[in-house]
Amino acid sequence: xxxxxxxxxxxxxxxxxxxxxxxxxxxxxxxxxxxxxxxxxxxxxxxxxxxxxxxxxxxxxxxxxxxxxxxxxxxxxxxxxxxxxxxxxxxxxxxxxxxxxxxxxxxxxxxxxxxxxxxxxxxxxxxxxxxxxxxxxxxxxxxxxxxxxxxxxxxxxxxxxxxxxxxxxxxxxxxxxxxxxxxxxxxxxxxx
Amino acid sequence: xxxxxxxxxxxxxxxxxxxxxxxxxxxxxxxxxxxxxxxxxxxxxxxxxxxxxxxxxxxxxxxxxxxxxxxxxxxxxxxxxxxxxxxxxxxxxxxxxxxxxxxxxxxxxxxxxxxxxxxxxxxxxxxxxxxxxxxxxxxxxxxxxxxxxxxxxxxxxxxxxxxxxxxxxxxxxxxxxxxxxxxxxxxxxxxxxxxxxxxxxxxxxxxxxxxxxxxxxxxxxxxxxxxxxxxxxxxxxxxxxx
Numbered sequence: 001x002x003x004x005x006x007x008x009x010x011x012x013x014x015x016x017x018x019x020x021x022x023x024x025x026x027x028x029x030x031x032x033x034x035x036x037x038x039x040x041x042x043x044x045x046x047x048x049x050x051x052x053x054x055x056x057x058x059x060x061x062x063x064x065x066x067x068x069x070x071x072x073x074x075x076x077x078x079x080x081x082x083x084x085x086x087x088x089x090x091x092x093x094x095x096x097x098x099x100x101x102x103x104x105x106x107x108x109x110x111x112x113x114x115x116x117x118x119x120x121x122x123x124x125x126x127x128x129x130x131x132x133x134x135x136x137x138x139x140x141x142x143x144x145x146x147x148x149x150x151x152x153x154x155x156x157x158x159x160x161x162x163x164x165x166x167x168x169x170x171x172x173x174x175x176x177x178x179x180x181x182x183x184x185x186x187x188x189x190x191x192x
Numbered sequence: 193x194x195x196x197x198x199x200x201x202x203x204x205x206x207x208x209x210x211x212x213x214x215x216x217x218x219x220x221x222x223x224x225x226x227x228x229x230x231x232x233x234x235x236x237x238x239x240x241x242x243x244x245x246x247x248x249x250x251x252x253x254x255x256x257x258x259x260x261x262x263x264x265x266x267x268x269x270x271x272x273x274x275x276x277x278x279x280x281x282x283x284x285x286x287x288x289x290x291x292x293x294x295x296x297x298x299x300x301x302x303x304x305x306x307x308x309x310x311x312x313x314x315x316x317x318x319x320x321x322x323x324x325x326x327x328x329x330x331x332x333x334x335x336x337x338x339x340x341x342x343x344x345x346x347x348x349x350x351x352x353x354x355x356x357x358x359x360x361x362x363x364x365x366x367x368x369x370x371x372x373x374x375x376x377x378x379x380x381x382x383x384x385x386x387x388x389x390x391x392x393x394x395x396x397x398x399x400x401x402x403x404x405x406x407x408x409x410x411x412x413x414x415x416x417x418x419x420x421x422x423x424x425x426x427x428x429x430x431x432x433x434x
Contacts, residue, residue, distance in 0.1 A: 015313050023311040049255045102248050106241050114238050122242040141240050142247025
């Protein structure tokens, strides 16, 4: 697969292509990052997984449309930034926490970090929403699939039906979130 | 929470990047002055962040499954005894290679051939896969190439997919069925765009294995000129064949 072909494939949905990229550059990346930054085996793998996720995210968010360098150079660049940023923030060596790192990455562009409690409650609401709603909104907001693509994948009648369904799912999610928020608020008030 | 349908639609369309300039203007000015609207906006932003976070977690789990699978087929990078062992083996290989120039294509094949990992669905069940396909992929992962080749061939005939063809070619090549492997890789190059460079790498190894050094050299030269991860391996092998 040539470089920009990989991007095109991943953009149009391929988890398989992401897996191929992962397998293809893994050995070289791990060898490089272990040597360059003296990371442990586990840390190197965690950093590589984050690198692949950022690569995927950049493609899906439209931040990466065409490559001027090779995929390898691009991945190594992301990896280098992750390590440098992490060292700068942590000031001393601690094993990388992928969950914390991903949360911080998502809220990076906001001026104000979201309330931790609200973030957790939203996670509970999403889990309670269940499928196919959860899958639908994940395809739309995370995988950035178009309504015709979603309609085909989830076998809706047409793109318009998928769009209506997405609005209903979001409305349900908001409702569950509000209910969960007020329920946990009551528990907190009761405890204090 | 305040629930004006029009405002909810406005916020929804903002995050769908579906607003015109007037709409964008309204959102930014109301974010400065209208507290209930701002709360609505912040809630929507939070929910979308959590959806994306969950999506990332799902992808991360996929990569972790893949890592476990790859780890099972490759030795650890770090422990010092592996490094020492690798260094000793490396020195022996260098000495051996030094003493045995020109290099035998079959020996080069042995040194460079490593079956392609099942990067397609490592240990996971897809919605469409039948029992046969699952068993074939499992057999491949476990190194039972005889069973894998049979199952992959049948699965490919039932539902043609480039990934299955690549693994089938690899299984055949491992078993020494070079002609079948060549057919598999040629079909992959001819009919699909996805895995043609991988197919060309393995095809060059097929040529080496069958002693057709000229064709191997041509293919390796072609791969060496690309910018994929096979390029350095291809250049190195080309030098040795040449």
